[in-house]
Amino acid sequence: MNAELRPEQLSEYLSFKNGKSSPDRYDGAPIPVYGSNGLIGFSDKSNSVSNTIIIGRVGSYCGSVHYSEEPCWVSDNAIICSSKNPADSLFWFYFLTFADLNQYRSGSGQPLLNQNTLNSIECHVPDELDVRVRIGKFLALFDRKIQLNHQINQILEQMAQAIFKSWFVDFEPVKAKIATLEAGGSAEDALLAAMQAISGKNDAQLNQLQTEQPEQYAELRATAELFPSAMQESELGEIPEGWEVDELASKIDVLNGFAFKSEDYVAKPGLFVLRTKNFNSCGVAERLSDDVFLPEGFEKSHEKYLCEAYDHHLVMVGASVGKTAIIFPSELPALRNQNMWCFRPKKASKVGKSFTKYILNGLIETKRGLASGSAREFFRKGDFQQQKICFATEKILEKFDTIVFPYIASQASNIAENITLSSLRDSLLPKLLSGELRLPEAEEQIQEAADAV
DSSP, rough: OOOOEEEEEEEGGGGEEEEEOOOOTTTSSEEEEETEEEEEESSSSSBOOOOOOEEESSSSTOOOEESSSSOBEOOEEEEEEEEGGGGHHHHHHHHHHHTTTTGBBOOSSSOOHHHHHHHHHHHEEEEEEHHHHHHHHHHHHHHHHHHHHHHHHHHHHHHHHHHIIIIISSSSHHHHHHHHHHHHHHHHHHHHHHHHHHHOOOOHHHHHHHHHHHHHHHHHHHHHTOOOOOEEEEETTEETTOOOEEGGGTTEEEEEEOOOOOGGGOSSSSEEEEOOOOOOOTTTBBBOOOEEEEEEEEETTTGEEEBOTTOEEEEETTTTTTTEEEEOOOGGGGBBBSSEEEEEOOSSSSHHHHHHHHHHHHHHHHHHGGOSSSSSOOHHHHHHHHHHEEEOOHHHHHHHHHHHHHHHHHHHHHHHHHHHHHHHHHHHHHHHHHHHOOOHHHHHHHHHHHHOO
C-alpha cells in the first residue's frame, strides 16, 4: 500500500463545534457524557452521534482526545469533532491523539483550544479514503485487545477478592462445617459442605467433578480438610479454631521509601523511581510520561529501597493518603521514593504476597479515620505494624497463595502485554502516515511481536 500523502488543513476532512452545558447526570442512564478529561457520567440526552471524537477545549486537559462509538453528550468544556466521511472516524481519532493538540492552545492563564485553530492545523495524510479506513481499523485492534485485557484483569481481581473474603473475613468454609454438624450431619457431610463453600458448586456439580476430573476433586477435598470445624474466642472475637491473632509486623515487614534528590536524576534509561503519582486508580503501579530515573549505581547504594515483584505499597501522607498499588515485574527494576510504605511478607513466614495484598486492602478502610495531621493527613507506621490480624494456619495460608497468586500473575502478564501493544501501536502510526511502513509490513511486525511474547 503506497498511499500518496497530500498536505491539507484539518478543515478539509473534519468538522468542529463546541459542546454544551452538561445535562443532569445519574447512575444507570444510557448515554455517556464527556468533558475535557473524558467520560464524566451518564445522562438520557445526547448532542452528538456515534463515532464522535471529543477534544478537550479548556483547562489542564486542553487538547486531550477521546472517542465514543455510541451517541453521547459532549459538555461545553470540550469540542465535538466529526469526520466529513464517518467511515474514517477511527483514523482521525488516532491521528489527533498523536498530534499533540495541546501545543496549539492559547491563553496565558486558562489554556484554551478553539475551532479556528483546529481547522487551520496542517496535516499530511493518505489521500485515499480506503487507506485511512484500513489504518483506523488496524490501530483499533490494539485498543480492543488492551480493553479485553483490562476486563479480564477486573474479573481476576474480583475472583481473588471473593476467595479472600470467604476464607479470611466471613470464614465460610468453617461455618459451613459447623452448620452441617449442628444440623446432625456427619463429618463427611461437613466436609462436603466446606467443599461447596470453597468451590461454589452444588452436590450434583461436585459429583460430576469427581467423575470427570478426579484430580481436581481430590485437590478441592484436600483444601476443605484444612479448615477446622469449630470456632474459638479471641481478642478480635470468634475466629476459626487453631488460628492465631498477632500483630501485622510479626509476619509482614513495613518498609520505608527514600527521599531521592532531584539533582541525582538522569535521563532515561536508568533506574525507574516509583513515586506515589504512579499509583493508578486500579491499585497498580504504572509508568508515566514524566517518570524520573536514577543512575545504575543507586541499585547497590540504595539496595534496601529496591522494589521486588508484587510488592504492595501504600501512600502514607498527602492528598492521596490511603491509596495502594502493587508493582508488577514489567515495571522493575525500581526504587521506592518517599511518602510510601512497602508491605512485604517476611521470608521466614508462610504469608504470601497474595495474602499481604488483600489484608492491606482491608485494613485501609478501617484505618482511614486514623489519618491525622492538621495540614497534611498521614498514617503512622505503628498503626499498621501493631494492628492485630487473624492469621490462618500455615497450610491454609500456603494454599491461598497457591490458588490466588496465579490470578495476580495473570494480571501482571496482561498488563505487560498491554504495555507492548501500546508501544507498538504508538510507533506504527507515524510510520504508516509517512509511508515508511505499509499495512502488510505492519501486520508482520505485530506477528513477530506476538511470537516473541
